[in-house]
Amino acid sequence: MSLPILVKTLVEQKLEAFCKKRVSPRVADKLRLSFASRGRSVTIFENRAPWRPELTEWTSMPIAQIRYDEKTGKWALYWADRNDRWHKYEGLPPTREIDKILAEIDSDPTGIFWG
16 A cells, blocks of 8 residues: 555655755765655665666665654654665654654764664
8 A cells, every 4th residue: 555645745745855955966966866656665775876887776774764664654764784684773653753863863872774
């Protein structure tokens, strides 16, 4: 099942602003943030430009995932391990406020999202 349309629209607007704000324009040719929705989850990716001239594809690494619980109307935050397996982030309980989740990812008090 997918996200309700109003919830999806709101979260996409917030994530677009988050991704744009997080990356300095002076490195935008080398680094980008993006996100993708699937079902009731949204994954944030760090994208890096090819590091060798013969490469043309940007690489992509998952940073964080937020999952929506339709029954409670709350979002839960997850982090990816080195094998791209998702684990619930224990530093922030599920919340209805997407801004709290984005602030937690941005500040990264545990170093789990940005290293």
